[in-house]
Amino acid sequence: MLFTHLLWWSLGAVGLLMLLIRILELAWAKLRLVNAMALSGDKQTYWKMEHWDWMPGLKRNLIYAPLWKKRHNREIRLSSVANMGTLPSRLHALLLLGYLASNLAYLFVLDWKNANRYALCAELRGRSGTLAVVSMVPLIIFAGRNNPLIRLLNVSFDTYNLLHRWMGRVAIVEVIIHFVAWAIVQVADDGWAGVQHRILHDRFITSGTVGAVAMVIILISAFSPLRHAFYETFLNTHIILALISFICTWVHCTSAAVPGGLPQTPWILAILTLWLAERAARMIRLAYANWSSRGFTEAIVEPMPGEACRVTMHLPRFVDVKPGQHAYLRFGGLRCWESHPFSIAWFEHSYGSEPVLPITEKEDIEPARKPVGTSVTFIIGAHTGFTRRLHNASRQSQGRAVSMRAAFEGPYAGHHSMDSYGHVVLIAGATGITHQISYLRHLIDGYNAGTSATRRLMLVWIVRDYEVLEWVRPWMDKILRLPNRKQVLQVRLFVTRPKAASQVISNSTTVQMFPGRPNIPMLLAKEVCEQMGAMCVSVCGPGGLADDVRDAVRKVQGHGTVVDFVEESFTW
Ligand SMILES: Cc1cc2nc3c(=O)[nH]c(=O)nc-3n(C[C@H](O)[C@H](O)[C@H](O)COP(=O)(O)OP(=O)(O)OC[C@H]3O[C@@H](n4cnc5c(N)ncnc54)[C@H](O)[C@@H]3O)c2cc1C
Known part of the structure; x- marks a missing residue:
């Protein structure tokens, strides 16, 4: 039980640390917003300058660092169909390594001096089973679209998804160890015939075996190339198999020859309740938004x-x-x-209907529509x-x-507020524009209303063909007509395969078009030279572009100014 508590505490401690960082981050951003929203761009120098010498190094080498040199979100493809997925970032890898190491330690700190190896197996069986059920609690929370920790800790769904996958793998390996440790003792006691008999006729063992088999199928089917190639099939079988494993684990816990069932029973009930609550939340959201x-x-x-x-x-x-x-x-x-x-x-x-003006003095003024x-x-x-x-x-x-x-x-989602940044650089590739364009109107409106600190806003959009600009034309027309837009917004469009040179001509200085790809490091270095207040660089687009932008942001750390980085990924 001590090791179970240790695992709970280590998970809780990481969560609390993240919460503390989140609270500090929010408080700092609020302070910056309240102060900087009243200042012009050149007066936001305090927020532009980095005040902690160690911060740029921490961002470059840990927070924004890819696992190795540059690759993070560019998918590893063995062929056009075999997609091995992406690599975790350095911070994610360290978190995962810590989780893996702690599980290994909690699993294998056993009484190795015990000469009776079957007693050792029994100890390992109990430990691995308990650890697997403990892991399933965060595992199920992290899988949910309605996971409250997304907003609370400002950690995106794809990070939780990554943790979900790795915790799942660890839990399944623990379940396999649990099964093998039981089988070793059973074979020694009663031979293979005994194993077969109990699997077929003992509810406790049958449920455990079916659950374990379902989990092994989950492990195999979640292998990256399979998952990416048949995502929908994977998702549907994954949900059914996960439900089978949870129900079997519940039967396994309640049918044990221990009065009141195994002590892990309340956890598996908690897991089933969390799963049902998440499904219910989805249904309620679906019904609420689409029907009135x-x-x-x-x-x-x-x-x-x-x-x-x-x-x-x-x-x-x-x-x-x-x-x-x-x-x-x-x-x-x-x-x-x-x-x-x-x-x-x-x-x-x-x-609703147009507001009606009062006819007599006694009539109430119509409330806002x-x-x-x-x-x-x-x-x-x-x-x-x-x-x-x-x-x-x-x-x-x-x-x-x-x-x-x-x-x-x-x-x-939508938990990344850019309002407190004096300088925002939004970089999009192809359909990634959908994520970035949603910030433009909000930040320009904020500038006009004096509710955001943004004084310089740069949108860089890289598209293959000129015709693609039609996707956003109605909204761009509205954005370009917003009051004071020219004082804040600069748009740079890069058309990588223009059909004619005449397609990439623009007479405006604030909306410019270029053939080919942008030189991201140069573009960003120029923005940093002209930086107004704290800067946030956001990227949404193909993995290769996101990795280039991440690399460029890491390179400008240490120039003495605050440059933050946010990545929105369209894959998980
Ligand atoms: C937060 C987020 C926002 C997105 N916004 C946009 C957007 O604005 N415009 C846009 O064009 N695309 C967007 N995408 C990507 C889009 O969801 C996928 O391209 C789409 O689900 C692929 O469906 P498909 O069946 O045609 O995929 P397939 O051709 O079967 O597979 C293509 C790729 O999409 C992945 N995929 C398939 N189904 C899903 C799913 N249900 N959830 C996540 N990934 C999946 C597969 O793993 C595979 O790598 C976004 C993705 C995410 C995660």
Whole structure:
């Protein structure tokens, strides 16, 4: 039991440390916002300068560092189908190593002097089983879209997903050790026939064996190339197998020959409750966002150039959307049990009837109009599965928009506020623009209202073809017409394969177009030279681009200014 407590405490201690860091980070950002939102860019020098000598080194060598030299989010591909996934960052790797080492220590600190090796096996069986169940609690919390720790600790879902995968692997290895340790003693006692008999006829052992087999299948099917190649099949079997393992573990715990069941029973009940609560939260969110007295959600799908489509969902009720949020979408007629995450690129609220002006003095002044519905728009690039089917559906009506039944689940994430930064650099590759564009209107509005510290905002978007600009044209038109936009926003568009030189000509100094790819280190070094207040660099796009930006941000650490880095990844 001591080792179980140690594992609980070590997990809790990491969580508490993260919470403390998060509180300090939030307090610092709030202080910076309150102070800097009243200052012009050149007066934000205090926030621009780095005040702790050790911070740039910590960011360069640990917080933003890839595992080795540069590669982090660029996928390791053995062929066009065999995707080995991505590498964890240095910080993530250290956390995982710590978790792995602590589990190994808790597992193998046994009474090795005991001459009776079967007694040793029994001790190992108990320890491994208990540790596996303990690991399943954070494992299930981390798998949830509605994991409250995402917002609380400001850690993104993909980081929890990474931890979920590794904790899962550790838990399954512990379950295998648990099974083997039991089998060794059983074979010695009763031979293989005894093992077979108990697996088939003893509820305690049958449930344990079925659970263990389900977990081994999970381990094999979650192997990166398989997971990426057949993501939906993987996800559905994963959920079913996980449920089978939890139920079997529960039966295993309650059918033991111990009065009241094994002491681990309350944990497995907690795991099942957490799982059910998460599923219920999803259903409630789904029902809430898509159904009201005003009807159901309707989606308009427009075909777009560059193998993409633009989807606008008219939600029948008001949904509060923040920059950087995403939602899970499902469409009727396109395997509606599949839901996929997409960043909310744009949103507009619709309002009830026009306010009525009072006719007599005694009449109350009409309260401000309340939003009654929200339209959210997404840009969806076609891959090979659901996105390809949606793309094909959008092409069916010869270039015209089609109306479809769809459902929106969210919004999720959006915990990275850029409001306190004097200087924001947003870098997007292809569909990554959906994540970045959501910050533009918010930050320019904040500048005009005096509620954000942003004084310089740079958007860099790298696209393959000029035609792709059509994806965001309606929103860009609105953004470029916002008051004082020219004082804050600079846009740099890079078209890597322009069909003609005339396509990449722009007469504006604040919106410029270039052929080819940007030189990210040079671009960032120039921004740092002209830095206003604290800077945040955000990237969303293909893994190779994200790694280039990360590398460039690490290189400008140590120039004496504050440069933070945020990465939004479209893969997990
Ligand atoms: C937070 C977030 C925001 C995103 N925003 C956008 C966006 O704004 N626009 C856009 O075009 N794409 C976005 N994506 C990517 C998009 O979700 C995937 O491209 C899409 O799910 C692929 O579906 P598919 O069946 O066509 O994939 P497939 O062709 O079957 O596979 C392509 C890749 O997508 C991954 N994938 C498949 N299904 C899922 C899933 N349900 N969840 C996560 N990954 C999956 C696979 O592992 C594989 O690597 C976002 C992803 C995330 C995680």
